[in-house]
Amino acid sequence: MMEVKKRSTPILPWMRSPIDVSLFEDCPLNLVPCLDPRLEAALEKMAISSLFPVQVAVWQETIGPGAFERDLCINSPTGSGKTLAYALPIVQKLSTRSVKCLRALVVLPTRDLALQVKEVFAAIAPAVGLSVGLAVGQSSIADEIAELIKRPKLEVGMCCDPEDVTFELQSSVDILVATPGRLMDHINSTKGFTLEHLCYLVVDETDRLLRESYQSWLPTVLQLTQSNNESLFPLANLFCSSTFGSLKTIRRSGVERGFKGKSHPRLVKMVLSATLTQDPSKLSQLNLHHPLLLTTGKRRYQLPEKLESYKLICEPNLRPLYLVALLQELGEEKCIVFTSSTESTHRLCTLLNLFGDLSIKIKEYSGLQPQSLRSKTLKSFREGKVQVLVCSDAMTRGMDVEGVRNVINYDMPAYIKTYIHRAGRTARAGQAGRCFTLLHKHEVKRFKKMLLKADNDSVPHYSVPSSSIESLRDAYNSALGKLKETVESEASRKRKSGFKFSKLSKAKATGHQKR
Structure with a gap:
């Protein structure tokens, strides 16, 4: 009797030749090429004196020779420093532009995690004049709108219908950290909220966000951003290239093939997890641009070293x-x-x-x-x-x-x-x-x-x-x-409260029908 072999999920070609983060070493802040001195000072206030390997590797692919040429997929153990790995280069990139608009979006599956990530951005972004917003449903949507959207100032004596000034509404934040549900609330109903200027999309805890649809937030975001594919980035940070000599640079032949003379994608994506999925059908949802995988060692599942x-x-x-x-x-x-x-x-x-x-x-x-x-x-x-x-x-x-x-x-x-x-x-x-x-x-x-x-x-x-x-x-x-x-x-209290709620709902419904 022939043995039936279990079919395994095919591995995408770009996942077969990753950058091995474990080959990098910690890098003192004063040796990190091109790091804005203001950000260096902010990191030191956070008691950070050097970057971890995953942070160094991502820095090279974003600020260094990589210069965001490719979307990044980062598979690194928990506690290895992934949040700062994407927060730092994004803040540095955005600091070169003075226009206030929503240019970076970070999506996370839970409110608690979003609050934590927002704290990291808030510790470094103000140092270079950037502001960070939060959309997680922690406060009322009206309070969130007041934080995210800047209302136009009307001159004394000027009377204007709010419906007529929608085009003047502006974003109050450069970076938004959000959960999918509340993000969709703002997309669908908040006047002045737009993703048309979005440069960076970070999908943290990617495997969980792809496993659960969350009101189809991902296809919605991609649809809203793909219509305008004009290049926003210079082709390369040439002034930085030479300064990367002091940092171990690990690149494979062929990484830059096909990118010379071409514009960058309109929306740069960074996806991260400690257990990044290898399922092609799930990864295809992200519509990644020539993705580059950064991972620790050869094993898919990594436990903390110590x-x-x-x-x-x-x-x-x-x-x-x-x-x-x-x-x-x-x-x-x-x-x-x-x-x-x-x-x-x-x-x-x-x-x-x-x-x-x-x-x-x-x-x-x-x-x-x-x-x-x-x-x-x-x-x-x-x-x-x-x-x-x-x-x-x-x-x-x-x-x-x-x-x-x-x-x-x-x-x-x-x-x-x-x-x-x-x-x-x-x-x-x-x-x-x-x-x-x-x-x-x-x-x-x-x-x-x-x-x-x-x-x-x-x-x-x-x-x-x-x-x-x-x-x-x-x-x-x-x-x-x-x-x-x-x-x-506890069960008794729940039954009683449920009974009261049912009676109240019924009364409201009856009253509504009478009116």
Whole structure:
């Protein structure tokens, strides 16, 4: 009987010859060619003294010999510095033009990640006279419009219908960081909001943004920008070329073939992820212009260099006890605990806080919570007032908190991509970190098979003393009883609030019909 081979996804030709970021080295700021002195000063205020390898590689392809000749696809481990890798060259490029209009758009899948990226841009853009806007639904759309759109000043005594001055509305920002949903709101309904001057589009966490349609934001943006393909960029930064001699320059033969004497694309795209998809059908949605892949090493899936991974085998039905025992051993070190869903996150966090005095502060960080509460919790975590965050996978991407020493997988991730994004919350920016995964015996084989995809074939056991488990049993049984009461109470409140909402909606509908 013939063996049927599983068909593999074809790899696009341009992905077969990437630039290896690992061949680059850190570069002190004073040696970065062409770096604007104002940006150098801004980076130093951020306590940044040198650029990481991925930042150096991207700088070369944007400001250096590459000069944005090609769209860039960046596949680099979490915590390697991808945000600054695209923020810095974009800000430097835009600083040479004095006209105020929206020229760079950065799209991210979650509000929390967008807030974080906006902070990076806001730390460097004002140094060169650029302003950064945010469109994520954190505030009302009216407040966002007031921030993004500059209304014309009318002379004293002049009366004018707002409908007649639409053409005079101008952008108040040069760079916009947005989530897809709120971006579409502004595209569809905000007068004066336009992408006609857009020069740069950054798609961060690309694999997730391509997997979920988000109101067809991508084809909409591309359609609005492709109609005008006039060149906005000089063919090359010739004055910079010679200064790149002090920086290791790694280019392959043929990179510049076909570009001499031709104009640049109207819209330059940069797409990034720690687990960049190789699916041609998904990548084709981006309409990339002669794309260039920058990646770390030859492996598709990369774990942080200084990450230590451990597995902790748990007895059936006692996983919470092992987690508590582990947290007690870790003391006040910052930890992020990941579960498989928002519901599990809420239940686990509630249970942990019913254990009694654990001498550590534990908070939930969930998509079920309002943004204001999440921001407050994250601030407390950053400041060390909270030692443990319990999260679901929706919170994994890009979240950057300094000093996170440990990541704990309370529920084993189903995919290697998920493991990489979870583990990437620690061991960031060259720091050390640990990732613990709690497993039942029947999960061990599947866990090992999953990590082999990242060439990690040896994950040592981590054990907690059995005496620690036994000493927690009484507290655990008590906490389980309280958890049941809490869950029932919450369910009752939801039913009552739902009933009130239903009655109110019905009353409004009836009143409307009567009118």
